Amino acid sequence: MNSLRYIKDLLHRNRYRYVLGVIFLLCVDTLQLVMPKVLESATDLLEEGTLTRNSLAVHAVALLIVSVGIAVFRFLFRYTLYGVSRSIEHTFRNRLYAHLQKLSANYFNTHKTGDIMAHVTNDMNNVTMATGQGVIFAVDCLLMPAASLVMMLQTGGLRLTLASFSPILVLGVLVFSYMKLMQGTVQRQQEAFSDLTEAARENFSGIRVIKSFVREKHQAELFERVNETNRRANLRFIRLMSLMFPSVMLISSLSFVIALWYGGILVIEGSVSLGGFVAFNSYLGMLIWPITALGWVANIFRRGSVSLDRINALMDEKPEIADKPGAIPLMIPGTAGRAGKTRAIEFRNLTFRYPGSSEPVLKDINLSVDHGKTLAIVGRTGSGKSTLVNLIPRILPAPEGTLFIYGRDINDISLSSLRSNIGFVPQDTFLFSDTVKNNIDFYRGFSTEETENAAKTAHLYNDIMEFPHKFDTIVGERGVTLSGGQKQRTAIARAVIGSPPILILDDCLSAVDTRTEEAILRELKELMKERTCIIVSHRISAVRDADEIIVLDEGRIIERGTHGSLIEQKGYYNDLYTRQLLADEIEEAE
Amino acid sequence: MADDNGRENEAFIEEELQVKAYDFRLLKRLLGFAARYWYLFALAVVFLFASTAADLARPYLVGVAIDDFIKKGDIASLGRTGVFFLLLVISGFVFNLLQIYVLSYAGQSIILNIRQKLFEHMQRLPLSYFDKNPVGRLVTRVTNDTEALNEVYTNVLVTLLKDFAILGGVVVIMFRLDVKMTLVSLAIMPAVIVLTVFFRRRIRKVYRNVRTSLAKINAAISENISGMRIIQLFNREKENFERFDRTGREYYKAAMSEIITFGLFRPAVEMMSFIALSLLVWFGGLEVLEGTLQFGTLYAFTNYISMLFHPINDLAEKYNILQASMAAAERIFLILDTPAEDDSGKLSIPDGIKGEIEFRNVWFAYNEGDWVLRDVSFTVPAGKTVAIVGATGAGKTSIISLLSRLYEIQKGEILIDGINIRDIRKDDLRRMISVVLQDVFLFSGRLKDNIRLNEESITDEKIREATRYVNADGFISRLPKGYDTEVMERGATFSAGQRQLLAFARALAFDPKILVLDEATSNIDTETEMLIQDALTRLTRNRTTIVIAHRLSTIQHADKIIVLHKGRVRESGTHQELLARRGMYHSLYLLQYQKQEPSSSSERLH
Structure with a gap:
């Protein structure tokens, strides 16, 4: 497949800017080639003795004009070409980010944040380098030597050109073979550095064991070994580099020696003018840098294309959960007085397994929640509770024909209408490093009053009032650090604001103390009256008033009923109940 | 998981300290x-x-x-x-x-x-x-x-x-x-200096803007990836995209102003050098015409000018680096x-130390004022085993860390054979104690290195002896490479029970006077469970042991049980004594341990 598939249109859209930039660049190059010509002409006139004050002034002014021209066009090409690469970068990064937003929870569960970060930062950077600097250098490195060579031929003749150019050919070969040699060295250097990183990481992660067993000295010795290996790898790299650049200088100087000696003879013989000799030397100087940089240009493009392939792989990732063509919005019948008359959520024979795993997490789930009713789910860790509730907002994909929301297969409902009707409090609270207000309102445009009410419902209002900037306090490392309970309550406020018709609480009170939990539950009960609710919890107090309670075990519903009927069944639920009574008793003891 | 990732990424997004270059x-x-x-x-x-x-x-x-x-x-x-x-x-x-x-x-x-x-x-x-x-x-x-x-x-x-x-x-x-030509060449220098000083300031600002806006992008990406589920749940893709775009635009602007600043600076310096060259051609040419200057000297001057300007060109870059x-x-x-x-203790451990432990009115908090242990006192006679039980959050695990002074207590004293542990050299203190934690940390390297922790005085023979003693040799010898097996992925290839046995072997190999251990709570298969319990009995025999107990068999074998509640010692005594008292231990027993009684069922709470 075409590597450029995700940026082709961007390159195409910017084609005029590229052409313009390259033209500017060519102007600079041409003017640079003119410069020695001016010097040549002045020298020759001087030699011939025909140089006058006036013609000298013309030459000086010509030089000045050329130099202003170079400066202006240099600015223009830099602005145009680097600018193009930056604007492509901006759009491309946005594209990548927009794509990430479409990927499902599963993708993020199976891919490390650090790796994804690397694509959006390092890889993107490499692509930008290739589309900007790479283009500039490529043009420069291919055109300048060619043009310089032509000018050399024209001013110094074939023999002088060949004689002084031959070492540069060697230089070209040398640079390329260096690059090959470098690859191995660079790789070893990177390995040494990553060993160093890993040694430090392991040490700091296991610092407890190291301290407990008094292994500091030994760990330091181990570290010294990788540290030393790293130094050696670095030195090997430096040795190669320190050989490379002076070698370039040496070989290019050889060219100059030849130009000086042989060119000098030619001047003496009269077959080349002194001016030609001076100009020839300048052209030779212009040749050296681009030839040296050729290997580097190749490197920029190679790195750029490797990075682009990695980004492409990420862009190719198909969103697992997306709107079907012709997805319909979720219609929820008028709320008043319909409690219990409509099926809000219904699971029909649902079996669910995570992609790539053969063992189902949920087996034969048959379950329905009527409009306005409350379902509670209890069960051991890993019994499938979270998986079950995450199917409802389609964070996880339910198979066709197994999950229905208000009578519609969930896969036929448009994602945005489904999710905007659900208030979800996830198990692991995630807040953004933003203000408390923005974390609750979450840019949905609720009024201040609504935000405050949500905070009150979640029993967070009083806490917020004690924060330095009230609702405008920033949470997280750069602002106040919230306690686990405060975080959970913020997440609750975020979910209940705007009274969504469906409310899902996934074990969201675990970090809240018993007393606050009861207070929140009281508030929520008020809220839940007219709403369809699903509560996952370990605590009897949170689930006992639900219209139906189910017990999940290894993905199956093993008990179901109301609090009273489950107690009578004397199964898992009853067990949980008695143990909780004991635990409360212990908790209460002072 | 999400939290872990977030923490790892903080290194990425951390804003730079603003320091002066000089x-x-x-x-x-x-x-x-x-x-x-x-x-x-x-x-x-x-x-x-x-x-x-x-x-x-x-x-x-x-x-x-x-x-x-x-x-x-x-x-x-x-x-x-x-x-x-x-x-x-x-x-x-x-x-x-x-x-x-x-x-x-x-x-x-x-x-x-x-x-x-x-x-x-x-x-x-x-x-x-x-x-x-x-x-x-x-x-x-x-x-x-x-x-x-x-x-x-x-x-x-x-x-x-x-x-x-x-x-x-x-x-x-x-x-x-040539003095005159030198003055001509240097005539432009004051302008170059002014230019450089002016640009240096701009460049510094521009660089800083680029760096901070890049840090913002990185932070935004990292945060949005970690919070992606929330963004999707609440339908906030559009709004978050817009905000991401704004951050990106900020970076774009900063990068463009960097391009402009450098785009102006580089050609400006280059132009200055050409102006110097033009001046040289003009004045030098005149002199050559008049015959007061040799052409070759003029040529040398043109070369020296470019040498002069070379360092100025990448001054800004060097400054940034x-x-x-x-x-x-x-x-x-x-x-x-x-x-x-702090390691101000001077005392070495005498050879004949018995290993009697005493906690005397110990108060401890990880964070100032947030007491985890309040006025805790108890003794462990030399060679005996004390089990500590309590509900989660009772302060049990902190006791493990305190004895080897991984954390410092705020009030009270901890004594070993009557010596305050603060007076003992830390290395000596820790060598005397082996700690086995719930999460067994395995290092990369061979299995045997993980047991001896690269202590060379521990021979392969001693390792074998230790593993045999704690029943770990069985599964190790079944591994294709035995003791030379490389530990992969931080030990993820071993089961929780096997890791526990390895930790036992590690503790034993160092032959400590005192053993402190936090029993694993995770599910362990019945067979390994029996091996562990058997190993535990042998490990604690004639060794002063403090154990944070999660298993009924462990507490039953303990010489004394201490019930910790909300940072205080509530009850202490033997299993039978405490059960007879029908106090908190009795409730805890019913809650946590009773279910284990009939068989050694693997299910456990907390």
């Missing part, structure tokens, strides 16, 4: 590390001057060749000049090579030393420091930040010197060649200045 306090400390290698630096400087001299001589030589030989048609002398030029080039090459090599050797050695020093210092920081700082950030200090310092030693210190040498050398040679390394230095010194754990 912070003399920092420079002085950095130079302190270089002092040991002063002779290498001296050598590098000598080489540097030699190679600079060779570079500087070249235009002069070409000038001479033009004036004295080419123009006079002296082919023989031209040939000699060619040879001389060649020698100059080669010696320049050699000196340059030597200079770079000596200097980078010194630089790399200094980095090695700083890194080692930093690493060793970090190891001695109190455990609470590691609680507060994510591992990723600490790793960055030891790896990338120290690497960045390299620039100070190799790039800045010496290249700066080289730049000055070139500038000085060029000016001296120019003056010796220096600033980044200074920020890194600041972060490194911040750690080096963090006091290491």
Whole structure:
């Protein structure tokens, strides 16, 4: 497949800017080639003795004009070409980010944040380098030597050109073979550095064991070994580099020696003018840098294309959960007085397994929640509770024909209408490093009053009032650090604001103390009256008033009923109940 | 999981400290590390001057060749000049090579030393420091930040010197060649200086904007990836995209102003050099016309001008590099200045120590005022086993850390054989105690290295003995490579039970007087469970043991049980005594342990 598939249109859209930039660049190059010509002409006139004050002034002014021209066009090409690469970068990064937003929870569960970060930062950077600097250098490195060579031929003749150019050919070969040699060295250097990183990481992660067993000295010795290996790898790299650049200088100087000696003879013989000799030397100087940089240009493009392939792989990732063509919005019948008359959520024979795993997490789930009713789910860790509730907002994909929301297969409902009707409090609270207000309102445009009410419902209002900037306090490392309970309550406020018709609480009170939990539950009960609710919890107090309670075990519903009927069944639920009574008793003891 | 990732990424997004590039306090400390290698630096400087001299001589030589030989048609002398030029080039090459090599050797050695020093210092920081700082950030200090310092030693210190040498050398040679022409060439310099000073300020600002806006993008990406599920759940894709776009736009603007600033600075400096060249052509040409100046000298001057402008061109870049390394230095010194754990105890452990433990009115808090242990007192007679039980959050696990002084208590005393542990040398104290934690940490390397923890005095035979004693030899010998098996993925290939047995073997191999252990709560298959319980009985025999107990069999075998509740000792006594009392232990027993009684069922609470 075409590597450029995700940026082709961007390159195409910017084609005029590229052409313009390259033209500017060519102007600079041409003017640079003119410069020695001016010097040549002045020298020759001087030699011939025909140089006058006036013609000298013309030459000086010509030089000045050329130099202003170079400066202006240099600015223009830099602005145009680097600018193009930056604007492509901006759009491309946005594209990548927009794509990430479409990927499902599963993708993020199976891919490390650090790796994804690397694509959006390092890889993107490499692509930008290739589309900007790479283009500039490529043009420069291919055109300048060619043009310089032509000018050399024209001013110094074939023999002088060949004689002084031959070492540069060697230089070209040398640079390329260096690059090959470098690859191995660079790789070893990177390995040494990553060993160093890993040694430090392991040490700091296991610092407890190291301290407990008094292994500091030994760990330091181990570290010294990788540290030393790293130094050696670095030195090997430096040795190669320190050989490379002076070698370039040496070989290019050889060219100059030849130009000086042989060119000098030619001047003496009269077959080349002194001016030609001076100009020839300048052209030779212009040749050296681009030839040296050729290997580097190749490197920029190679790195750029490797990075682009990695980004492409990420862009190719198909969103697992997306709107079907012709997805319909979720219609929820008028709320008043319909409690219990409509099926809000219904699971029909649902079996669910995570992609790539053969063992189902949920087996034969048959379950329905009527409009306005409350379902509670209890069960051991890993019994499938979270998986079950995450199917409802389609964070996880339910198979066709197994999950229905208000009578519609969930896969036929448009994602945005489904999710905007659900208030979800996830198990692991995630807040953004933003203000408390923005974390609750979450840019949905609720009024201040609504935000405050949500905070009150979640029993967070009083806490917020004690924060330095009230609702405008920033949470997280750069602002106040919230306690686990405060975080959970913020997440609750975020979910209940705007009274969504469906409310899902996934074990969201675990970090809240018993007393606050009861207070929140009281508030929520008020809220839940007219709403369809699903509560996952370990605590009897949170689930006992639900219209139906189910017990999940290894993905199956093993008990179901109301609090009273489950107690009578004397199964898992009853067990949980008695143990909780004991635990409360212990908790209460002072 | 999400949280872990977030912490790892903090290293990525951390904003840079704003430090001055020429912070003399920092420079002085950095130079302190270089002092040991002063002779290498001296050598590098000598080489540097030699190679600079060779570079500087070249235009002069070409000038001479033009004036004295080419123009006079002296082919023989031209040939000699060619040879001389060649020698100059080669010696320049050699000196340059030597200079770079000596200097980078010194630089790399200094980095090695700083890194080692930093690493060793970090190891001695109190455990609470590691609680507060994510591992990723600490790793960055030891790896990338120290690497960045390299620039100070190799790039800045010496290249700066080289730049000055070139500038000085060029000016001296120019003056010796022709005073008037020198003044003409330097006429532009005041303008160049003004330009550089002006741009340096802009460039600094521009760079800072680029860096901070890039940090913002990285932070936004990292946060949005970690919170993606929330964004999707609440349908906030559009809004978050818009905000991401705004952050990106900010970066774009900063990058564009960087392009403009550099786009102006570079050509401006270049133009200045061309203006100098034009002036030279004009005034020099006039002089040549009048016959007061040789053409070759004029030619040499044109070359010297470009040499003069070369260092000015990448001044801004060097400044930026220096600033980044200074920020890194600041972060490194911040750690080096963090006091290491207190180890003022002087006493060594006498040989005949019995290992009796006493907690006397111990108060402890991880965070000031937030007491985890309140006035806890108990004793463990030498050779006996005490089990500590309690609900979660009772403060049990903190006891493990306190005995080996991984954390310091705020009030009270902890005594071993009547000696306050604060008076004992920390190394000795910790050698006397083996700790087995719930989460067994395995290092990369061979299995046997994980047991002996690279302590060479522990022989393979002793390892075998230890593993046999704690029933770990069974599964180890079934591994294809046995004791030489490499631990992969932090030990994820071993089951929880196997890891527990390895930890037992590790503890035993060090043959401690005192054993402190936190029993694993995770599900362990019945067979391994039996091995563990059997090993535990043997391990604790005649050894002073404190165990945070989760298993009924463990508490039943304990000589004494201490019930901890909300940081206080509620009850203590033997299993039978406590059950008979029908107090909190009785409730706890019913809650946590009773279910284990009929068989050794694997299910456990907390």
